[in-house]
Amino acid sequence: MSGWRVAGGGGPVIPNFGQPSACLKHNGWFCTDWLTKHWGDTLQPALIQHIQLTLIAVGIGFGIAFLLALVGFRWRVFDAPLGGFADLLYAIPSLALFQLLVPLTGLTVTTVEIALVSYTLFILYRNIIAGLRAVPDDVLESARGMGLTRLQTFLRVELPLAAPAILAGLRIATVATISIATVAAFLIQDGLGAPIFDAIETPDLFKTELLVTGGLAILLALVADALLAAAQRTLTPWNRLR
Amino acid sequence: MVASTFVDAFRFMPNHSSLLLEKTGETAELAFAALAIGLVIALPLGLWLGHRHRGLLLALGASSLGRALPSVVLIGLGIGILGVGFWNNTVALVVLAIPPILTNTYFAVEGVDRDAVEAARGMGLTEAQILTRVELPLGLPLLLAGLRIAAVFVIATATIAGIFGGGGLGDIMARQITYGLGGVFAAALWVAGLALLTAFALALAQRAASRRMAPRA
Amino acid sequence: MFRKHTRRAAKAAFAISFGVALLIGLAACGGGGSKQTTSSSTSSAAGPKPAITMGTKNFAEEFILGQLYGQALAAKGFKVSYKNDIGSSEVIDTALKSGKINVYPEYTGVIALDLAKVKAPKSAAATYQAAQSFEQQKRGAQLLKPTPFYDSDTFTLLASNARKDGLKTMSDLSKLKSFSYAALPECDQRITCILGMKQIYHLKNITFVPLGKISVYTLLDQHKTFGGDGFSTDPLQLDPKYTTLVDDKHIFGFQNVAPVVKQSLLKGANGTLLENTLNAVSAKLTLPAMQAMNKAYYVDKATPKQIAHGFLAANGLLK
Numbered sequence: 001m002s003g004w005r006v007a008g009g010g011g012p013v014i015p016n017f018g019q020p021s022a023c024l025k026h027n028g029w030f031c032t033d034w035l036t037k038h039w040g041d042t043l044q045p046a047l048i049q050h051i052q053l054t055l056i057a058v059g060i061g062f063g064i065a066f067l068l069a070l071v072g073f074r075w076r077v078f079d080a081p082l083g084g085f086a087d088l089l090y091a092i093p094s095l096a097l098f099q100l101l102v103p104l105t106g107l108t109v110t111t112v113e114i115a116l117v118s119y120t121l122f123i124l125y126r127n128i129i130a131g132l133r134a135v136p137d138d139v140l141e142s143a144r145g146m147g148l149t150r151l152q153t154f155l156r157v158e159l160p161l162a163a164p165a166i167l168a169g170l171r172i173a174t175v176a177t178i179s180i181a182t183v184a185a186f187l188i189q190d191g192l193g194a195p196i197f198d199a200i201e202t203p204d205l206f207k208t209e210l211l212v213t214g215g216l217a218i219l220l221a222l223v224a225d226a227l228l229a230a231a232q233r234t235l236t237p238w239n240r241l242r
Numbered sequence: 243m244v245a246s247t248f249v250d251a252f253r254f255m256p257n258h259s260s261l262l263l264e265k266t267g268e269t270a271e272l273a274f275a276a277l278a279i280g281l282v283i284a285l286p287l288g289l290w291l292g293h294r295h296r297g298l299l300l301a302l303g304a305s306s307l308g309r310a311l312p313s314v315v316l317i318g319l320g321i322g323i324l325g326v327g328f329w330n331n332t333v334a335l336v337v338l339a340i341p342p343i344l345t346n347t348y349f350a351v352e353g354v355d356r357d358a359v360e361a362a363r364g365m366g367l368t369e370a371q372i373l374t375r376v377e378l379p380l381g382l383p384l385l386l387a388g389l390r391i392a393a394v395f396v397i398a399t400a401t402i403a404g405i406f407g408g409g410g411l412g413d414i415m416a417r418q419i420t421y422g423l424g425g426v427f428a429a430a431l432w433v434a435g436l437a438l439l440t441a442f443a444l445a446l447a448q449r450a451a452s453r454r455m456a457p458r459a
Numbered sequence: 460m461f462r463k464h465t466r467r468a469a470k471a472a473f474a475i476s477f478g479v480a481l482l483i484g485l486a487a488c489g490g491g492g493s494k495q496t497t498s499s500s501t502s503s504a505a506g507p508k509p510a511i512t513m514g515t516k517n518f519a520e521e522f523i524l525g526q527l528y529g530q531a532l533a534a535k536g537f538k539v540s541y542k543n544d545i546g547s548s549e550v551i552d553t554a555l556k557s558g559k560i561n562v563y564p565e566y567t568g569v570i571a572l573d574l575a576k577v578k579a580p581k582s583a584a585a586t587y588q589a590a591q592s593f594e595q596q597k598r599g600a601q602l603l604k605p606t607p608f609y610d611s612d613t614f615t616l617l618a619s620n621a622r623k624d625g626l627k628t629m630s631d632l633s634k635l636k637s638f639s640y641a642a643l644p645e646c647d648q649r650i651t652c653i654l655g656m657k658q659i660y661h662l663k664n665i666t667f668v669p670l671g672k673i674s675v676y677t678l679l680d681q682h683k684t685f686g687g688d689g690f691s692t693d694p695l696q697l698d699p700k701y702t703t704l705v706d707d708k709h710i711f712g713f714q715n716v717a718p719v720v721k722q723s724l725l726k727g728a729n730g731t732l733l734e735n736t737l738n739a740v741s742a743k744l745t746l747p748a749m750q751a752m753n754k755a756y757y758v759d760k761a762t763p764k765q766i767a768h769g770f771l772a773a774n775g776l777l778k
Contacts, residue, residue, distance in 0.1 A: 011743075011745055011747070011748075012743035012744070012745060012748045012770070012773075012774050013773040013774050014747065014748055014751045014770070014773070015769045015770060015772070015773040017751070017752075017754075017755035017759050017761050017765075017766060017769055018755075018759050018761065019759065020758060020759045020760065024759075024760060025758075029322075034760055038760075038762070041762055041764070041765070042762065091434040091437065091438070092430050092434065093398050093401045093412075093415065093430055093433050093434075094402075095401055095402065095404075095405065095412065095415045095416065095430075096401075096415050096426050096427065096429065096430030096433075097430075099415070099418055099423065099426050100244075100247060100423065100426070100427060100430075103247075103423070104244070106559070107542065107545065172309065175306075175309045175310055176309065178310070178312070179309070179310070179311070179312040179313070180312075182312040182313075182314045182315065183312075183313075183314060183402060183405075185314075186405060186416070186672075189543055189544060193312075193314060196314055196315060196318055197314070197672055199318065200318045200321060200406060200672055200673060201672050201673065201674055202674060202757065203674040203675075203676035203677055203680075203695055203757065204674070204676065204677050204680060205318070205321055205322045205674075205677060206760065207322050209760075210315075210318045210319065210322060211319070213315075214312070214314075214315035214318065214319065217312050217315060218310050218311060218312070218315065221309070221310030221311075221312075222306070222307070222310050225306050225309070225310060229306075321673070321677075325681045326673060326677065326678060326681050326683050327681075327683070404671065405671055405672050406671050406672050406673055407668075407669075407670070407671040407672075407673050407678075407683075408671075413669075413671070416671055416672075417644045417669060417671075419546065419547055419549065419550065419644050419645050420644050420645075420647070420648075420669070
């Protein structure tokens with residue numbers, strides 16, 4: 001830190017914390033000097049945290065949803081209550097769900113993850129079951145006619161045919177999670193939501209931080225969407241429009 | 243702990259019924275204004291594109307892009323551009339409402355049975371007449387389904403505006419220190435209630451539309 | 460009927476997704492928990508040092524103070540983790556009570572008037588004493604030495620409005636039929652805030668505008684509120700666009716900062732080291748110093764970590 005200013009005899013040394021650029025002084029929308037200066041300490045860590053939050057939520061959500069969907073698909077009697085439970089979780093606004101979990105799991109990442117997983121459960125459960133159910137009956141009959149067991153039919157026929165719907169659900173769930181995770185900054189300091197909230201709370205709104213961090217969040221969602229869309233296309237070369 | 247919050251919520255509701263009603267009104271006002279404006283923008287566009295069987299990429303792209311826009315970012319941009327008030331939140335919600343309405347309207351009209359459209363064209367109806375008398379009525383159920391999805395989404399997202407001084411039930415949810423966890427839960431239940439009521443009303447409209455179509459189709 | 464590669468691709472895709480989900484789940488369980496910043500540093504003698512969980516309240520100056528005290532301790536070999544932006548004083552006090560944190564910077568007036576709820580002390584020293592009694596008797600904690608600077612709430616408004624209505628002191632507000640005041644949500648329950656305006660200034664028809672993650676200066680600029688709770692160390696207090704009304708009835712109290720430390724941390728040689736370290740930092744926190752650090756945050760857009768590091772390094776407190 002250059003430039004030292006001693007304030008009064010015996011008082012503390014007040015270092016020069018640097019001068020803002022003209023762009024920052026006028027609160028411009030895209031001050032590149034702030035961007036380059038704070039990529040390492042603010043933006044990149046937030047981005048990595050956000051990706052972690054999303055991967056964990058979607059990973060665990062998919063695992064649970066898949067198991068629940070297997071149950072609901074195999075034994076129809078469970079489908080209504082399981083589906084209803086998932087619907088119920090989705091109906092609670094994220095802001096409320098985060099706060100309701102705090103007495104149980106504290107002001108931690110775990111609380112946020114539990115809430116995010118609940119939201120992915122709703123999307124994924126419905127999509128997996130819908131995908132499995134969409135397999136035409138005549139296809140199933142042909143499979144049985146060929147002598148495949150129940151398990152073989154499931155693994156070799158139903159799952160692959162349901163894959164596009166499941167991937168579509170995964171795509172929606174991932175993008176939704178990235179979006180909802182920004183609200184988590186209301187509770188914890190993790191993820192891209194934190195710089196966004198900070199920017200809005202600054203007097204007269206810190207425009208560069210808002211635009212850059214918001215842009216990063218949107219970019220992340222679009223990239224995830226594109227990647228999963230590509231995965232969807234490779235699995236269903238005959239159905240490129242989905 | 244969960245049980246006690248539940249009890250607190252139901253004790254909060256009768257004690258603060260006028261507050262809850264007022265806040266619900268604010269949220270409803272914001273959400274319905276955004277949906278109305280979104281309809282005005284997206285409905286004609288979706289109808290026109292779907293009728294012409296053009297702009298599939300736009301319809302799909304809008305849907306992908308819409309999902310990728312976090313509400314927090316849009317509200318923040320709204321404040322930065324329009325300042326604090328009613329319109330910054332409304333514009334943010336309009337941007338979020340347009341994609342589902344556009345996509346579903348497009349597919350509703352585009353997916354109408356081609357034979358019916360050809361028959362109408364053969365009978366000498368103008369393009370506008372085909373749209374209003376054949377495609378729109380036949381596509382109405384799917385269109386209303388899209389509107390239902392948009393409505394639930396916008397109502398839930400309108401609560402986020404409460405974090406940034408936007409009022410409504412989100413305001414209660416953001417101020418646990420004032421209203422307690424019971425109040426937060428109560429407000430959440432009322433949001434869910436508002437969303438379910440709206441979805442139900444639209445589901446009724448959807449069923450009425452389907453029933454009206456049945457004899458003719 | 461189905462191309463073999465599709466079946467295999469699907470199987471592979473599912474296997475991979477499951478594997479990834481499992482791995483992520485395991486990784487999350489293994490290394491999960493709240494995001495914490497720990498600083499590693501050289502350890503000194505006098506046995507193992509206690510772990511410090513530093514809490515901070517919900518505004519910038521607290522983040523900076525947390526970093527100042529935390530980094531100084533880390534430099535002396537303590538293991539410091541942070542829980543930032545916990546909330547208002549009422550909330551963070553609960554966190555201290557329940558042991559979720561064991562150190563946090565607090566304002567003496569807030570402890571005395573809003574937590575202990577004693578009758579308004581007449582001096583900064585009396586306020587400190589009242590706050591100290593509360594923490595010692597009710598919280599098993601102790602206040603260390605207070606800072607030279609103070610940061611109290613204010614009644615900030617646009618200078619143009621103050622001129623137009625002829626307002627110089629807060630008592631003058633009785634001239635107005637009604638007005639709005641913007642502050643953090645806990646304000647309408649505090650005697651150092653709206654409750655005090657009602658009970659001590661006998662002001663009526665106050666519309667409370669709770670600050671929802673938006674700066675009070677933004678609301679003032681956009682005429683969304685008449686008055687607001689600017690903090691006296693905010694850099695914008697020096698902007699001629701805004702002015703503050705004199706708190707002639709002293710509802711805002713005396714607000715020097717002192718670290719609240721759980722008594723268990725102050726035992727033994729490590730306790731003395733902790734006490735001396737924090738007192739050394741507090742001694743350097745004068746009003747010009749805090750104003751400069753707030754300015755660095757709001758105007759120069761530096762992070763609290765950087766600001767604290769710069770200040771501590773410049774004053775030899777990181778050795």
